[in-house]
Amino acid sequence: MARYHIETYGCTSNRGESRAIESALRDAGHYRVEEPEEADVAIMNTCTVVEKTERNMLRRAKELEEETADLIITGCMALAQGEEFHEEDVDAQILHWDDVPSAVTNGECPTPGPGTEPVLDGVVGILPIARGCMSNCSYCITKFATGRVDSPPVEENVEKARALVHAGAKEIRITGQDTGVYGWDKGDRKLPELLDRICSEIEGDFRVRLGMANPGGIHGIHEELVEVFDRHDKLYNFIHLPVQSGSDTVLEAMRRQHRVDKFVEIVETFDETLDYWTLSTDFIVGFPTETEADHEQSMALFREVRPEKVNVTRFSKRPGTDAADMKGLGGTVKKERSKEMSELKMDIVAEAYESMIGETHRVMVVREGTGDSVKCRDEAYRQIIVQNASEHGIEPGDFLDVEVTSHQTVYAFGKPV
Template identity: 65%
Template sequence: MARYHIETYGCTSNRGESRQIERQLRDGGHHPVDGPENADVAILNTCTVIEKTERNMLTRAKELDEETPGDLVITGCMALAQGEEFEQAGIDAEVLHWDDVPEHVRNGECPTTTPDADPILDGVIGILPIARGCMSDCSYCITKRATGKIDSPPVEENLKKARALVHAGAREIRITGQDTGVYGWDDGERKLHVLLERICEEIDGTFRVRVGMANPKGVHGIREELAAVFAEQEKVYNFLHAPVQSGSNDVLGDMRRQHNVEEFVEVVDTFDDHLDEWTLATDFIVGFPSETEDDYQQTLELLEETRPEKINITRFSKRPGTDAAEMKGHGGQIKKDRSSEMTDRKMSVVGAVYESMVGTEREILIVENGTDDSMVGYDQCHRKVAIPGAESDGVERGDFVTCRITGHNTVYALAELA
């Protein structure tokens, strides 16, 4: 039986892949150890979303190659999209698809279930990858080379996994995927809303469900159905992550994002119609090669119009093998200036949201320990709330508590138990 050490970088979906790898390893009788120096095999689950991340992955792979006395296995998006980079860097490792990692480590051994083979992440947060891949062909994205087209397991299979998570102790289920909005598309019908409704109505227990990244095009076709499920099912967080990337249709066309600005706004308007209060999360890429000053101003205008409460801002970086890498780009200063200005706008919008919460009472699901004696959780809109002193008051992860919002720190609220 092998001792393994695993490190995961990147998105929640990647973390879900690592949990699946770990569960299969534990089912095979293998067990985790602290630190690569104590492992028979070290596993690096990589990300490659931007150039800086790629450099960090190569650096960490070299370090693990030196620190691990046993084998090194590299998987994840960079491994699948740019596996040759590791060999060229002189790193001695097996580069494998996520699905192939457990079998490689097990080396043909028969699975033997062990008591610690549970699917829970961080105690009360369960990760549920509902599908792999997407239906997009973005000109700047290298991850597509790793994940391929959407591959959707049946609703019944994902329902079974969600039930297992709840029975194992999950109080928050995070539904993940490269694009959750197109779940079921490969079978001819988008089924995200169907899956959510069945999880909420057919699984007993007290828990919440958060929907992970869903591209606007996929959501647009089921926006009415999806928003209705959000409104009707209390177990679903009123939270949607729909990355628009630009406020200019010209740039979206060059990005091959499939949606346009009007469709994104229609999604937002539909959720506004169905929900009194909800969180819109989105992503913007600044400094795309074809982004003019006017295009950039349109993006700022879209930010102000839709007022997303969670915003990820990324400066464009060329990814090898993508079509956008062949385009003549902007200098670093332009990208830096635009990113800085947009970040200031972001902080203003987000800060205003948390300021509006002050004085209200909220039911919070506690999911993690904070600093010192505080506990951290989320309200119905998946807004982050820290409660100083809650640990001393006996609050534990997985508890639902009522609290009064007393202040904020721009990107999260502060509260006291009611």
């Protein structure tokens, strides 16, 4: 769990984005502190209205860099003129608003609040299906808060999902510290059965997104799981498999429950079965034992599997974890490796979204965006922005067909067909 400090500059839209970031961070068990010196990570949501504002943003970014362990910069200036921060040698991650919560976690499992009760947020229903995990990663503090996995019965989670749909949910997000090990504590992994029953037994027009599933938990049920994906249109063709490293040596030091070949086998199975899907994964850069050769193996794996959504996180120590006692790498090394991987990430993600231009996709409107726009998700959970929403009478919860007209690296723009 991380202590975060957040500063927001600019318009009402930016303040709304910061509220969404904070909501996700609180759901994951992180908590806010008022002073950057007290924080594990500082988040700066920037504005870029005039030149004076830009100078102020650069000045404050350099101050925050000196005051906190890690700095994340997002918002309008970061997305439009991110290179200016690099030119000023500001040591920070430049991220889209949507990518900030995942980057804060340092590769750890998400940590929801007490219990596993569902939450309805607009048209999005959040359904924690279990609490705890089966892993013992050397860098993760979450296990101290959550313990081993405790899985409610499938029927109980199906009924919670049904209640969310009846309450107005159009998207159900299946969450947990590790959704892949759901049911393991009862002697059998039940994730494929749960997803199948939610999609087949609950009436209504809604979509289901599967949350983070570690490769070690998914391997062994991945063939059964991908058949469920292939069978149900209600299930987004999206899976979040955090690999964390392309080096088996580093994975062993991390005490991850998978090796690279198992991760690749899962990806290949999804590739062979689904024509259009999104792979999301995480990489921790600069783990204490990571050599230059280990980093190159991670880069090679990145190029091989070409994930469309990636969280690149520079390793930072969590108190009480075994990795906190390891002799760490220098900040410059982590910064350079992170920069190299982040640049590759942007190239691959941009390529994925560019390939969509001219295609028509069925989307669900998830929430309002900036100005008169809405944020939508297509069949593979890729983000498509529809502008001038009020002119078309579009609002959250609607389903529509859109033609992709352009993209801006990490999302696409579309117009209703």
